[in-house]
Amino acid sequence: MSLVRDGIPASPGIVIAPARVLRWEVPRVPHGGVVAAEQVEREVERFREACAWAKERIRELQARTEQAMGRVEAQIFEPQILMLEDSDLIDGTIAYIRENHLTAERAFEWRVLEWESQWSHTAHPMVLDKLNDLADVQNRVLRRLLGMPDPELRARTGDDKVILVARDLTPSLTVQLDPRQVVGIATDSGTRASHNSILARSLDIPAVVSLGDLSEHVREGDEIILDGRAGRVIVGPSEEDKTAYRERDFQIREWEQELLLLAHLESVTRDGHRVQLRANIDLPGEAASARAHGAEGVGLFRTEFLVVGRGAAPGEEEQFRAYSEVVRVFPRSPVIIRTYDLGGDKFPAFLHMAPEENPFLGWRAIRVCLDEPQMFRGQLRALLRAAALGDLRIMIPLVNEVAEVVETRRHIEECLAELRAEGHDVPEHYSLGAMIETPAAAMSAPELARHVDFFSIGTNDLTQYTLAVDRGNSRLSRLYNPFHPAVVRLMALVADAGRAAGIEVGVCGEFAAHPLGAFLFIGLGVHSLSVGPSALAEIKKVIRSVSREEAAAAARDALAAGTPNEVVEALGRHAEDWIDLTRFMASWNLSATA
Secondary structure, three states, X not given: OOEEEEOEEEEOOEEEEEEEEEOOOOOOOOOOOEOOHHHHHHHHHHHHHHHHHHHHHHHHHHHHHHHHOOHHHHHHHHHHHHHOOOHHHHHHHHHHHHHHXXXXXXXXXXXXXXXXXXXXXXXXXXXXXXXXXXXXXXHHHHHHHHOOOOOOHHHHHOOOOEEEEEOOOOHHHHOOOOOOOEEEEEEOOOOOOOHXXXXXXXXXXXXXXXXXXXXXXOOOOOEEEEEOOOXXXXXXXXXHHHHXXXXXXXXXXXXXXXXXXXXXXXXXXXXXXXXXXXXXXXXXXXXXXXXXXXXXXXXXXXXXXXXXXXXXXXXXXXXXXXXXXXXHHOOXXXXXXXXXXXXXXXXXXXXXXOOOOOHHHOOOOXXXXXXXXXXXXXXXXXXXHHHOOOOEEEEEOOOXXXXXXXXXXXXXXXXXXXXXXOOOOOOOOOEEEEEEOOHHHHHOHHHHOOOOOEEEEOHHHHHHHXXXXXXXXXXXXXXXXXXXXXXXXXXXXXXXXXXXXXXXXXXXXXXHHXXXXXHHHHHHOOOEXXXXXXXXHHHXXXXXXXXXXXXXXXXXXXXXXXXXXXXXXXXXXXXXXXOOHHHHHHHHOOXXXX
């Protein structure tokens, strides 16, 4: 009997091959681990040498990765280098050696465990990536200290075409994969934005992650179907399954060729209405890929990668370089950069906070920034300097009231004065926007519109807060529904308020990447949609397939609907010529009919 597991689609493609189960772990430190007082400094030197050796090996791997795959992929190893330069990790280990007379490997193991415990309370993808990087660093340093060789992955995967099944993979292991042998990756953990997923996409290896305990149920040589677009793995498939997936693979390849032709066509509706189509990015290096996929700028650049999982706040120069890199990719297009959206499940180690019973309703986003002015002003200064290079726009997350915007503007004006006095180039004018993510912000949109230059609707949190449904809770996934009439009406309020005030209204949440969601937003009169780079061509096809007039009629019908399914039906009646409702509604746990 077949075993079917659904996970997160991480790298597209459909493959059928036998499994190769990879089991690896960080080396275990031998029991004991105490040295005589006269040996302490020798252990300190051993540790320093192992860290220096590990850093050099990582830089070599980074250089090879950049040559083979590109700069974006090579940057994945930068956090590991920063860890090996982090005084909290390094000096903390040395203190354990000197104060407790521990061996270098035992002291390092202790310090790593402490770092892991600081981060383990959250399941945020960026923090999970940091844990994965930490495991990579720990593995490399301990192997040097214990005199063990680096694992040679090629010997474990063999020469046959296989689907690699593992609990997890570190970046150092992933870059060793040969796509001619490893034709698919299936891991128990991971996210679409994790470093291993990024590397899998760069290697063109189909991948599905977050599959639970799949690696415990797969035996060496088991035949597997892996669908990296839908996020499904079938172990022991039937002949009917294999025939169906081969046919599906053929159809998808034809469809993708059609979408590639759309990448550089204008995003205008059939009746000539222009909708700006921008990209959501998590790292500076993703900007070039977004432009290649047809993005007309950046609608959301998430900046948390600069702080989450770090022991110290980033400097102004580091931030300036990151923001400038994106602006230089889009020198004549808008680049909207969101200030730190910390809190909830995203907290850097240097921000100490008491546990909160409801962290998503607590100290987060703009609340954190205004309470931590030194960190906030460092970011604002870097943003303002980068804004002198192009059309950079600053966006603040989770705005609830006008006072938050007013206070942010005060900080910006003071930063501008400082920068001018220091001789920095800064823009004469700047653009400040609010991310609309709560019912309070949506209902206060007419007042907020008098104090900002643009709105961007964050559909993920707006849906979560409107419906009181944790979007990360799989048990409640059927209740998390952006087609809910309450959510749709709040989004319409924001669009109307922006239009009345003469400011741009955009959408940067995941709902914008849904074809029927994009159709709704066109009908509501939003000016721009921002989606992940992989969704740009598909959403451009939607824009070019419809007229603004029919989209507006569909939106009016949707606003009059009383249930999520009625909203879907109302939109579907106007979209039946170009959308397969059954195909697209499956991902939202809806049926095409009520």
